[in-house]
Amino acid sequence: MTEARRSTGVRTPPEAVPTQRARPLPGPPVDQPLVIETRGLTKRYGTRAAVDDVDLHVAQGDRYGFLGPNGSGKTTMVRMLLGLVFATRGEIRVLGHEVPKEVHRVLPRIGAMVEGPAAYGHLSGRANLDLLDASGPGPRTGRRRRVGEAMERVGLGGVDRRPVRTYSLGMRQRLGLAGALLSRPDLLVLDEPTNGLDPHGIREIRELLIELNHEGTTVFLSSHLLAEIEALCTTVGVVDRGALVLEKPLDDVRRSTGRVVLSTPDADRAAAALGSALVDRRPDGGLVVVPANGSGASGLAQHLVGAGVRIDSLEPETISLEDVVVRITGPGSDRA
Numbered sequence: 043m044t045e046a047r048r049s050t051g052v053r054t055p056p057e058a059v060p061t062q063r064a065r066p067l068p069g070p071p072v073d074q075p076l077v078i079e080t081r082g083l084t085k086r087y088g089t090r091a092a093v094d095d096v097d098l099h100v101a102q103g104d105r106y107g108f109l110g111p112n113g114s115g116k117t118t119m120v121r122m123l124l125g126l127v128f129a130t131r132g133e134i135r136v137l138g139h140e141v142p143k144e145v146h147r148v149l150p151r152i153g154a155m156v157e158g159p160a161a162y163g164h165l166s167g168r169a170n171l172d173l174l175d176a177s178g179p180g181p182r183t184g185r186r187r188r189v190g191e192a193m194e195r196v197g198l199g200g201v202d203r204r205p206v207r208t209y210s211l212g213m214r215q216r217l218g219l220a221g222a223l224l225s226r227p228d229l230l231v232l233d234e235p236t237n238g239l240d241p242h243g244i245r246e247i248r249e250l251l252i253e254l255n256h257e258g259t260t261v262f263l264s265s266h267l268l269a270e271i272e273a274l275c276t277t278v279g280v281v282d283r284g285a286l287v288l289e290k291p292l293d294d295v296r297r298s299t300g301r302v303v304l305s306t307p308d309a310d311r312a313a314a315a316l317g318s319a320l321v322d323r324r325p326d327g328g329l330v331v332v333p334a335n336g337s338g339a340s341g342l343a344q345h346l347v348g349a350g351v352r353i354d355s356l357e358p359e360t361i362s363l364e365d366v367v368v369r370i371t372g373p374g375s376d377r378a
């Protein structure tokens with residue numbers, strides 16, 4: 043069952059999205075207008091549902107991570123949002139417009155990168171972006187500036203005249219992102235944007251996306267990399283075999299358990315002093331403790347020190363995104 047979204051995470055609201063909707067799709071309330079919403083969205087290939095009855099809610103200002111194992115339907119979802127694949131059933135609304143019916147009104151406001159960046163290898167990065175810009179809705183005037191700015195933005199300003207065939211994978215990925223930025227989009231839709239990048243490249247892309255988000259761009263990205271979503275996103279949607287099984291602000295997912303984890307060189311002495319307040323011992327040696335009612339971590343520390351226990355650290359126990367994903371998707375969810 044879907045753990046539905048109740049509120050949005052940290053927000054820097056960008057300029058307003060059209061809120062007049064001919065027919066708003068029903069869904070859980072959120073604090074900001076929705077820039078992507080789907081209702082009962084389903085895509086079948088033969089008898090197999092690649093996307094299965096999905097109600098998605100991406101709010102303005104989100105950095106929304108669409109997380110799922112390989113083959114769980116992420117790319118199919120992204121392609122439907124962009125009008126590249128027709129749904130078998132269900133409704134899609136992006137930036138207040140129906141997709142695919144009104145996709146021509148939506149696409150000029152979206153920057154997208156799906157299934158890796160495509161570029162002509164014999165042309166320079168700048169020439170590739172010139173071509174892309176020429177095929178877009180933007181005016182001819184200002185193209186040079188737009189392309190230059192986009193190249194600078196992704197850190198390719200110094201190599202803009204080199205043929206793309208000489209670019210590393212990371213540079214190609216950044217060129218793809220530069221293409222997505224040309225129209226100064228309200229919404230970025232990125233399918234596995236850090237695929238194939240090394241840790242340095244992943245960090246660069248992440249920092250750039252956070253920067254763009256702070257300037258007002260809503261970011262929707264798909265990934266099978268839990269750590270990537272955890273480091274970048276404000277909201278997470280978890281998809282398992284085509285179905286959305288969780289959609290929540292990341293801060294709500296990683297909530298505190300109310301217990302604390304004690305790290306000490308005097309574990310046995312601590313265990314004796316804690317009695318029934320000690321509820322678990324972790325593989326890393328940490329003692330999981332339930333502080334006595336109202337005493338909190340400071341009361342616990344006082345009690346332990348009084349019992350002659352040395353304390354290395356005493357920290358609140360939190361549930362990680364990984365804990366939650368493992369629990370709700372179960373083992374083998376990424377198997378065919």
Ligand SMILES: Nc1ncnc2c1ncn2[C@@H]1O[C@H](COP(=O)(O)OP(=O)(O)OP(=O)(O)O)[C@@H](O)[C@H]1O
Nearest residue numbers: 087091092110111112113114115116117118119266
């Ligand atoms: N054109 C197609 N025809 C038939 N089946 C398809 C087609 N496109 C996707 N599928 C199937 O739909 C399911 C979801 O695929 P999709 O590519 O959307 O998943 P994904 O989560 O993006 O996977 P990955 O992370 O590997 O890219 C898979 O079982 C895939 O084989």
